[in-house]
Amino acid sequence: MSADSASTHPRLLLDEYLSLPVRLSIAAALAKVEDVEFGTVRDAIEVSDPVLSKQVAVLEAARYVDVRKGYVGKRPRTWLSLTDTGRAALQRHLQALHTLIADL
Amino acid sequence: MTGIPSDETHHSLHEQLAAAESGGSGGERISRFADLAGGRYACAMAALISLYLLVVVYIHPQEILWLDITTTVVFVAGIVGTCMGYGRRRRASSLGWSKRYSAGFALSVGFFAVGVALLDSAEARPAWFWIPYAALTGLPLLATALTRNSR
Numbered sequence: 001m002s003a004d005s006a007s008t009h010p011r012l013l014l015d016e017y018l019s020l021p022v023r024l025s026i027a028a029a030l031a032k033v034e035d036v037e038f039g040t041v042r043d044a045i046e047v048s049d050p051v052l053s054k055q056v057a058v059l060e061a062a063r064y065v066d067v068r069k070g071y072v073g074k075r076p077r078t079w080l081s082l083t084d085t086g087r088a089a090l091q092r093h094l095q096a097l098h099t100l101i102a103d104l
Numbered sequence: 105m106t107g108i109p110s111d112e113t114h115h116s117l118h119e120q121l122a123a124a125e126s127g128g129s130g131g132e133r134i135s136r137f138a139d140l141a142g143g144r145y146a147c148a149m150a151a152l153i154s155l156y157l158l159v160v161v162y163i164h165p166q167e168i169l170w171l172d173i174t175t176t177v178v179f180v181a182g183i184v185g186t187c188m189g190y191g192r193r194r195r196a197s198s199l200g201w202s203k204r205y206s207a208g209f210a211l212s213v214g215f216f217a218v219g220v221a222l223l224d225s226a227e228a229r230p231a232w233f234w235i236p237y238a239a240l241t242g243l244p245l246l247a248t249a250l251t252r253n254s255r
Binding site: 018019021022024025026027028029030031032033034035036037039040041044045072073094097098100101104 | 117118119120121122123124125126127128130131132133134135138191192194195196197198199200201202
């Protein structure tokens, strides 16, 4: 096997930030929308506020998710969106997952 | 080093794929609701702008300043109120919504402006002309309401 083919093994394309299922769920949900309010994502993927908050912070640090805070009247509201970097990483990760599963 | 604990990186491939599919279907549900809410909002804006044009067509030639001002204030308040109501209730936007809505809104406002310019031009147009023209004015926003992103 050449060095080239070894370096492109799908296993190496798996993204370490997206390997945790809950984080992958968040990214996959955000990929379907332009932006979405925090509570709506929490309800859609059925996690608690602290879990979502913690995982979004990791994805934000990786620059995969953009977090925007604002107010509607006096109520604070947090908006989440997947960045272009996050979208590309998700696509690569899913492609690698499918390839690896097909090879099993 | 990424700082991510190693146990977080070793979930089974099938578990990861299931999580992605579940998250994706959750996202699709959110997107459908967002499309529905955005569609209703765009329809309301289309109706308001078309109606506003018809009212202007009827009122403007009478040259009654206070009536001109009153209708302008009422419709602008209606448009701003509709925008704010949508902003308060909005929980998500589907992919491409901002671009689709901006284009639809700009075109409708453009048709409205052309309509007002035609009204002020020297050549008078028959009353029947304005009904289809008002429909044309709302059409871009209506198209925005009915368009869904294919992604």
